[in-house]
Amino acid sequence: MNVRRLIPATAATGAVALGLMAVSACSTSSAASGKSSDGKLKVVASFYPMQYLAEQIGGNHVSVSTLTKPGVEPHDLELKPRQAAELNEAGFILYLKGIQPAVDKAIDQSEAKNKVDAASLTKLEHHGTEGGHSHQGEEAGHDEHEGEAGADPHIWLDPVKYAEVAKGVGKSLEKADPDHAADYKKNTDALVTKLNGLNTTFQQGLKNTATKTFITTHSAFGYLAERYGLDQEGIAGIDPESEPSPARIKELQTVAKKDKVTTVFFETLASDKTAKTLADDAGLKTDVLDPLEGITDKSKGDDYVQVMESNLAALQKALGAK
Template identity: 35%
Template sequence: MKFWNHSLTALSLSVMLVAAGCGSNTSSEGNNSAGNNSSSTSTEASATVEATKKLEIRTSFYPMYEFTRHVAGDLANVENLVPAGTEPHDWEPTAQDMAAITDADVLVYSGGGMESWAEQVLDSATGSGLKAIEASQGIELMDGAEEGHEHGEESHEESEHAHEHAHEDEGHTHDEGAHEAEEHTHDEHGHEAENHAESGHHHDHGGLDPHVWLSPALAIQEVRNIEKGLSEAAPEYKDQFKANADAYVAELETLDKDFAAALKDSKRKDFITQHAAFGYLAKQYGLTQVPIAGLSPDQEPSPSRMADIVKFAKEHNVKTIFFETLVSSKVADTIANEIGAKSAVLNPIEGLSEEELADGLDYIKVMRQNLEALKAALNE
């Protein structure tokens, strides 16, 4: 019995050791298997990251940033070049900005002469692989000197007289062809190519109104141009860009309908604004813009122009003079004081201030503020 007990004990110990050995081997195989799975998962994750590498996009100023970020969604890093609170008409890129543009995959700009620096930047970026998207491509641009001659349901000879003085002050001369937007073609970097080879130079947009984004209907065209350009830059995301653009366009279409409905039966159709930024909006909704100054917001009107505006305002019982953000309201305030009117903001949305951004404002919200301001002024 003692031997049996010893033998049983030895056998039990052997079984335990074998079991332990098997357990050790199983554990080792499990660890190896886990290691292989981890390696496989890591490889797949890297492949996924590579497959969804985000586009690096630079935009010229706020509306282009706003439109682009809605189309790109989370498929791109979108950065705006013009800082918040900065008036973009006279902004020029620094060497650092130039480097940021050249290093990017895509540059989105509105065109039409808004970004005076664009041609130089694109020339400098030749060979970098930069894709340039001109958002206003295909939109018929208005002659800035002729703004205000397109009247709605009412016609005012005095308004036309005031605009004629504006033409003389701005010193613009245009041939008949200046009233039509030039058809653009682009090379692989998005540079404009001269359609008329015999002229041998790029078309000069000087004197044409670039403020197309202030018409919701034309903003839709800009969004579609951005969608098209991004789809060319990253065709693998074409469906996502379209879905994003469709969603944003639906909001812009609602905005367009709201403007049309709210302004259709206004008591008056003309409004005085600090600079000629609202020509496309006025034309879209049957209104007449009467600008104090020209296309540039910091342009100083001549004394004769000021006198014409005061005369027009008195004869038409204008009670609101519109000024804008980002530039001084001195000129608008002077006229308002002269005729006993008030001044109010009509925002050209060329850039938002830090405060406006902090308050969560965006293109559509500011456009709705503009609509409320116009409704009030046109029904006083």
């Protein structure tokens, strides 16, 4: 004869409560340690270029989330309460000061132990004037979206500077999670080798061109232009939503004619209206030059390297590479 032992309701309720408390305690402990439930270092990246570095260097030892979802223009991001809480639970935060004011503020206020500003890992420069051409219309973007003293934050579009940042991120991860330091170093070396190869490809691909000048809606390519001896002419400024003045449009039409410009570039995450208007008025073509602030279904590549290679192909075509 089987006898079923009945547990009083109060005892059962108490057992469930104890179980929930145990689970809650584990979750709280995990969050406080900056580790996910499976023991991986919780890394929060501000937007795609930082996410790519974290994933490439962190490998299997990190759990990476990004504050800027695919298709969202990073400059305008406003954080939700849940995202602010996510920052407090992170074991490692990787961001680029000067790109996203709301994110910079939230990170300053977060309780995370390891916060790494990619802008501090390389030297930032000013690109208000390039190739002797004054970039009118950029001032609207300077104060709100750029880093200290108006420096250009778009360092990831130069593979050499991006490699410098990668090295710094690798060392920071080694300190934050010393148990896996050897793997972080190995992954960093592999990524730097990949970025050095990309730099060589750009150097060779842009060595001989019919013109050195390119026009783009978003003045994000100052470092790239400087690295490979090109002249970037921005329609607006660092802020992709800035509207150019009529005088700037007229100036660009003159530049296009003088420097034999063939193409006006626009980007995937912002409107192409201004680029197409300028191109139509000046009899020019349009094409995409991706500032790589996010990867979407419309991106010409699945990751940083692939999209950069697409950018190179677009520049070669527009500049008449030989």
